[in-house]
Amino acid sequence: MSAQAADENTLYMELKDGVVEIQLRPDLAPQHVERIKTLTKQGFYDGIVFHRVIDGFMAQTGDPTGTGRGGSDLGNVKAEFSNETFKRGTLGMARAAHPDSANSQFFIMFNDGPWLNGQYTVFGEVVSGMEHVDNIKRGEPVQNPDKIVKMWLAK
Secondary structure (H helix, E strand, O other): OOOOOOOOOEEEEEEOOEEEEEEEOOOOOHHHHHHHHHHHHOOOOOOOEEEEEEOOOEEEEOOOOOOOOOOOOOOOEOOOOOOOOOOOOEEEEOOOOOOOOEOOOEEEEOOOOHHHOOOOOEEEEEEEOHHHHHOOOOEOOOOOOOEOOEEEEOO
């Protein structure tokens, strides 16, 4: 755990190489953070693969079908765009063409992505364990993809 005190907005994601600590940002995207928390508490993300991993860009997960076209049984979440920039370690919600189509899929940035600013919802950031994210197997689609072993909240 990082020096920052773990609270109800601290999320842990176990990957094959170790645990990633994520600080959720309800100040930027309260509805998206609530969705991630709800699905995490349900165990939704446990065992879900990283179906789209583009070197130098991002790793995407959160689709129970592993195809990039699936989501949870919950309805979509309206966009919560902010002035927060997409930089290395940022977590953003994936969506279809319509801005209000986010559901359960999200991505973690490997590098800065300023072209995404104001186009996708930022809902968190990696505070430790980014080296484990860097080790996620690449591909689009990924052959024999890595997965989220388990995801849980600090509180």
